[in-house]
Amino acid sequence: MFLIADLVISGGKVWHAGEFVECAIVIDNGKIVKLCKEPLAPRSDLRLNVNGLLILPGLIDIHSHLRDFKLSYKEDFYTGTCAAASGGFTTVFDMPNTEPVTNSPIRLREKIEKIHLNAIVNVGLYSAPPKNIEEFIELVNMGIAGFKVYLSEYGELNTDHCNYNFYNACNNYNIRVHFHAELRDFININTTTCELNVLNHHLIRPTKAEIEAINYVFNLKSIYKFKAHICHISSSDSCFLISKVKYNHLNISVEVTPHHLILNNNFTSTWGNIAKVNPPLRTEYDRKMLVKLLNKGLVDCIVTDHSPHALEEKSKDYCEAPSGFPNFEVALPVLLSRCLNDELIFSHVISAMSENPAKLLNLKNKGKIEPGFDADLVIVNHKGEYTIDPEKFKSKARYSPFKNMKVKFKVFKTILGGLLIYDEDEILVKKGCGKFVKIGVKNDSFSKTY
The missing domain is CATH 2.30.40.10 (Urease, subunit C, domain 1)
Structure with a gap:
């Protein structure tokens, strides 16, 4: 003692x-x-x-984009984790849609080295689907948090290039798959009937793309039995599907973002491409249904989807401007402020940003003050009372659709x-005090055939 x-x-x-x-x-x-x-x-x-x-418990964000490498002009592991720390996040998880794509042991080692050298909070990593089963096994052994599949994309960020049964392998090795749930076949289907601008972003990437993607995931899971997680749902129809799944006790987890809980598509009129994000901001009715889903306790995690870009990129025409914006430094203040008027339930917000993500990713001894x-x-x-001021962000991306919000x-x-x-x-700390969060491997049998 x-x-x-x-x-x-x-x-x-x-x-x-x-x-x-x-x-x-x-x-x-x-x-x-x-x-x-x-x-x-x-x-x-x-x-x-x-x-x-x-x-409060140190916040855990299971969905963020720290960029670096060829995208270091947008963000890097130091500035991104400084932004995380200033937002109250002590553990964050980085997505694989980087340049180059993180989908091999070599790329993962490069990121782990960046964490050891530059991060000031703890960082875990996802991988995109690797090409072959040998790399799949090695990535799992290296401690990835899961695989990320972008159903909106082709190629390396999806499973098109895999020469093995990816989802069967995920089941056998007990590794979770996180899905960007917008099905590519249903994106841009309205471009002939509506003008290409940010005001129509929610029509160009319609709710149907999300619903079809979620149903696609449900079907995959029914066949291969792997652990599935639906990223950043945005629509009322998705809320209905998720409610049905949760009440039937099916093992599928789901996340929402602060911007989908607080903002609606009207904010694109004010902020233009600054508010352009995938999936899009949708109607006020959609937003209210997401709030209702959270307040029922049916949302597993609130994530920032921190997605920094250079302001020059966001200032381009709609078709060229990238989607996403920084969120580490606004997430907790804007969400807790919505608890004061009883729109959001405080306990659900805190659990979804600490205890729940710790349980989801099996993070031992994190997520509680115990x-x-x-x-x-x-x-x-x-x-x-405070005013959101992006000029004070630690992130390289100093803009936000939450700007000037009280x-x-x-x-x-x-x-x-x-x-x-x-x-x-x-x-207060130097680069490198953060650690790589290695997720334990529960299934160490590496002799399976695919």
């Missing part, structure tokens, strides 16, 4: 077991070792009184493994 702890955090309202409690958090060797009344806390090398602020868990924490100031919450401090990494707009 320690005599002097590394850190004691006192004076805060701690999110514990689904409610706020007033207690001290005792941290030693990167772990939470005790929750207790402040007078009962041991001596410590450092004591931090947060004066009534909120203390003794024995990693000391990953975010301290939130809820005592004022919020009641602001990330004050972020703690990773007991180390204060972000404090009142300042990054």
Whole structure:
């Protein structure tokens, strides 16, 4: 038993077991070792009184794009993880649609090296489907979080090039497949009937593309029995399908984004291509149905889909402007602010950004403020009003459709493994303090035939 702890955090309202409690958090060797009344806390090398602020579990984002390599002008592992830390995220997972595409052990090793050299929060990695089963097995062994399949794309980001039964292999090796659920055959079907501009983006990539993709995934899963995850659903019809699946206890997980929960397609009138995103912002009715799905507890995770691009790219014509925008630094403030008017349920928001993603990806000792868990924490100031100002972002992408939105919450401090990494707009650590999150392999039988 320690005599002097590394850190004691006192004076805060701690999110514990689904409610706020007033207690001290005792941290030693990167772990939470005790929750207790402040007078009962041991001596410590450092004591931090947060004066009534909120203390939440460090946020976990299972869907982000850190770019780097040939896309480092958009974002890199350092700036992206700085943005994550300033948004309260202590663990994030990076998608494989990079240049070059991450779909081989060589590419994955390159990313892991980038994490060790540059990341300041913990980072896990996905792979796109590899060409052959040998690379598939090696990627699983290397600890990827899952495979990402873009049903909207051809080639390396889909399974067109695989020379083996990809989905059967995913079942046999117990690895989850995350789907971008817009079926390519139903995208652009309205281009002959509507003008090509951002105001029609939700028609050019219609709800039908998402519904057909989800049904396609359901069919694949019924055949191959693998673990399936539906990324960033955006429509009321999708909510109906997901509700039906959840109530029938089928093992399919689902995520939503802050922008689909808060914004609708009217925001494209104000922000133009800044608000262009895939899947598109849809109608107010669609947005409200997503909120309802979350409030019913049927959404597994809230993800940022942090997708930075250069502002010059977003300023191009509609057809050339890329989809997506930065979200790490706005997600928590905008979501918690919507809890104040009871539109969103606070406990569901926090669970979907911490405990649920930890369970989904089998992250041991993360997602809760409990003794024995990693000391990953975010301290939130809820005592004022703040304005979203993208010019202050740590991300290279300093724009947002949330610009000028008034919020009641602001990330004050972020703690990773007991180390204060972000404090009142300042990054306090050097590159490389983040770690690669290696997901354990449950099935180590590598003699199967495909």
